[in-house]
Amino acid sequence: MNSTQQSFRQLGRTGLQVLPIGYGAWGVGKSMWGKTDDAESLKSLLKALELGCNFFDTAYVYGDGHSERMIAKAFEEYGSRAFVATKAPPKNFSWPSRGLLKDSFPADWLIFCTERSLRNLKTDCLEIQQLHVWQDSWLQEPEWDKTLKAVQVLKKHGKIKFFGVSVNTRDPKSALEIVRSGVVDTVQVVFNLFEQEPLEALFPLCREKNVGVIARVPLDEGGLSGTLSENSKFEEDDFRSNYFAGGLLKETVRRAKLLEDYLVKDHKLALSLPEAALKFCLSFPEVSVVIPGMRKIKHVQSNIALAHSKPFEKPVLEKLRSHAWKRNL
Ligand SMILES: NC(=O)c1ccc[n+]([C@@H]2O[C@H](COP(=O)([O-])OP(=O)(O)OC[C@H]3O[C@@H](n4cnc5c(N)ncnc54)[C@H](OP(=O)(O)O)[C@@H]3O)[C@@H](O)[C@H]2O)c1
Numbered sequence: 001m002n003s004t005q006q007s008f009r010q011l012g013r014t015g016l017q018v019l020p021i022g023y024g025a026w027g028v029g030k031s032m033w034g035k036t037d038d039a040e041s042l043k044s045l046l047k048a049l050e051l052g053c054n055f056f057d058t059a060y061v062y063g064d065g066h067s068e069r070m071i072a073k074a075f076e077e078y079g080s081r082a083f084v085a086t087k088a089p090p091k092n093f094s095w096p097s098r099g100l101l102k103d104s105f106p107a108d109w110l111i112f113c114t115e116r117s118l119r120n121l122k123t124d125c126l127e128i129q130q131l132h133v134w135q136d137s138w139l140q141e142p143e144w145d146k147t148l149k150a151v152q153v154l155k156k157h158g159k160i161k162f163f164g165v166s167v168n169t170r171d172p173k174s175a176l177e178i179v180r181s182g183v184v185d186t187v188q189v190v191f192n193l194f195e196q197e198p199l200e201a202l203f204p205l206c207r208e209k210n211v212g213v214i215a216r217v218p219l220d221e222g223g224l225s226g227t228l229s230e231n232s233k234f235e236e237d238d239f240r241s242n243y244f245a246g247g248l249l250k251e252t253v254r255r256a257k258l259l260e261d262y263l264v265k266d267h268k269l270a271l272s273l274p275e276a277a278l279k280f281c282l283s284f285p286e287v288s289v290v291i292p293g294m295r296k297i298k299h300v301q302s303n304i305a306l307a308h309s310k311p312f313e314k315p316v317l318e319k320l321r322s323h324a325w326k327r328n329l
Contacts, residue, residue, distance in 0.1 A: 007308055011055075011288040012212025014162045014185050016083055016127065020282055021307040022055035023048050023300075024216065024293035028070050029062025034235035036295055038070065044300045045074035049082060051304040057188070057214060057291045059087035059132055060117055068120035076122070084121055085128035085186070085214065087166055088113035096168035097133035101143040105131055107150035114154055126160045128186055134165035136177035148183060162186060164214070170327070172198040179205050191215040191287065193224055193259055193280050196324040203286040215281045215290045219274055223252040226260065226273035248327065259323055269312060278303060280320060283311035 008017040027033045028041035045056075058067045068086060075081045090097060090104035097104060114129055129151075138144055154160045164186030167175045172189050179187060179202070187206060191198050195217075206213050219225045221243055230250040234241040244252060256273060263269045263276040270276035274292075281290040294300050312320070 009285075009288045010212075011214075012186060012206065013210040014128070014212055016055075016162075016212075018055040018083065018289045019053050019304070019307050020287070020289055021053060021278065021304050022057060022214070022289040022291040023053050024291035025056055025058040025067045025071060026062045027293045027295045029058070029067030031061075031063040031066070032237065032239040033293075033295075034238035040297070041070055041295050042074060042077070044295055044297050045070060046078055047297050047300045048294075048304060049074060049078045049080075051300065052307075053300075053304055054082040055085070055289050055291070056082055057085045057216070059089070059130075060113060060120070061087070061089045061093075061132065065116070065120040068117055072120065072122040081123070083127040084123075085130055085164065085188070086117045086121065086126055087130040087132035088117070089132050095133055096171065097135040097138075097174075101138035101141045101147060104133065104138075105147050106143060107146040110147060110150045111154065114159055118159060125158050128162045128164055129154065129160040130164040130166050130186070130188060132166050133168055134175050134178060135168070136174055139177055139181060151183070164188060164212075166216075167202075169217075170195060170197070172200075172202045176201055176205055179209055179211050182209060184211055186212040186214055188214040188216050190217045191281055191290075192218050192220050193277055193320060193323055194220055194255070194325040194327070196321060197326070199284070203284065207286050212288045213286050215287045218281045218290050218292050219277055220252065220256075224256055224259070224273055224277040226256070228253055228256070230254075255323065255325055259320075262319070262323075263316075267316075269316065272302075274299075275302065275306060275309075278306050279309050279312060280317075282306065282309060283317055 009020045011018050030036045091109045092103045151163045162185035166188040189198050230253045260273045292303050
C-alpha cells in the first residue's frame with residue numbers, strides 16, 4: 001500500500017488531516033537519549049516524509065532547538081514541509097509544572113519562545129504551539145488573561161495556527177478544565193498499554209469539545225519496544241537510567257512479556273510488541289495521531305506501515321484494561 005492509500009485522521013477542530021502515525025522528535029534532538037547520530041536521524045526524518053508521515057512533534061527543549069533545526073533541515077532536503085507541533089518550555093524549566101503561571105508562561109515568554117521556534121524551524125507560522133507543561137489551577141490566576149491574549153495575538157499575526165497543551169506525565173486529569181474552557185485546539189498526553197487513564201475522562205471530554213488528541217510515549221520510553229531486558233543498561237546521559245531505576249526495569253519487562261504473550265504469541269493480533277503497542281493507541285478514534293520517537297530508519301518503516309492497521313476489537317481492548325499499570329514515578 002502506498003502512502004496516498006493510507007487513512008488520515010482529523011486533528012480535532014484544527015481540521016488538519018494527519019497520518020495517524022506521526023513523528024516524535026525528542027530523540028533526534030540529541031538530548032537525554034544517550035548517543036544519537038545526526039546523520040541517521042536525518043535519514044529517518046526523510047524516510048518518514050517519503051512514507052507520507054505529515055505530523056512532527058518537537059520542542060525547543062529537545063536539544064535547545066536541535067530537534068527543531070533537524071526537522072527544518074529534513075524539510076529543506078525533502079523539498080516540502082509537513083505539519084509541526086512544537087512546545088514552549090516553562091520559564092522556570094520545571095517538569096512537571098510547578099508554581100504560578102507567571103513563573104512558567106508569562107505572555108512575553110510565550111512570544112519570545114514562539115519567535116525562537118519559528119527561526120529554528122525556518123518558517124513564518126507554526127501549525128501548533130503547545131505549552132510544554134500545564135496545570136488547571138493556572139486558569140484562575142490573573143496572569144492567565146495576559147497569556148491567553150498573547151496566544152490570540154500570535155494567532156492573529158499568523159505566527160501560530162493552533163494552540164495546545166502537553167499534559168504532565170501520568171496526570172491526565174490535570175488538564176480537564178482547560179479542555180472544558182474551549183481555548184485549546186489540541187492536547188498531548190501519555191497514552192499506552194500501561195498508561196490508560198486518559199480513557200476515563202480526558203478522551204471523552206476531548207471528543208465532546210472536538211479537541212485533537214496527540215498520544216505520546218506509545219512505547220513507554222522503550223518499555224513496550226520489545227528491546228529491553230532486565231539487564232539492559234542505559235548511558236549516563238540517557239534519562240531512562242532514572243526512568244527505569246529502582247526495580248522498575250524488571251517489573252516493566254515482566255509486564256511487557258505478559259502483553260507480548262497475550263497479543264503476539266497466543267492471539268497473533270500483532271507481529272511484535274511495538275506493533276501491538278501502536279495498534280492499541282490507534283484503536284481509539286479519539287486519538288488523532290500517535291507519535292513514537294524514532295531515530296532509526298527501520299523503526300520509521302515498521303511504525304508508519306501501521307498507519308492503516310485495523311483497530312483491536314472491543315473484547316481485546318477490554319481485556320487490555322487489566323494490563324494498565326499506574327506507576328509511582
Ligand atoms: N512532556 C512532553 O511533552 C513529552 C514527553 C515525552 C515525549 N514527548 C513526545 O512524544 C514522543 C514519543 O515519546 P518518546 O520518544 O519519549 O518515547 P516512545 O515513543 O515511547 O519510545 C521511543 C523509543 O522506542 C524506540 N522505538 C521506536 N519504534 C520502535 C520499534 N518499531 N521497535 C522497537 N523500538 C522502537 C525508539 O528507538 P530509536 O529512537 O532508536 O529509533 C526509542 O528508543 C517524543 O519523541 C516527543 O515528541 C513529549
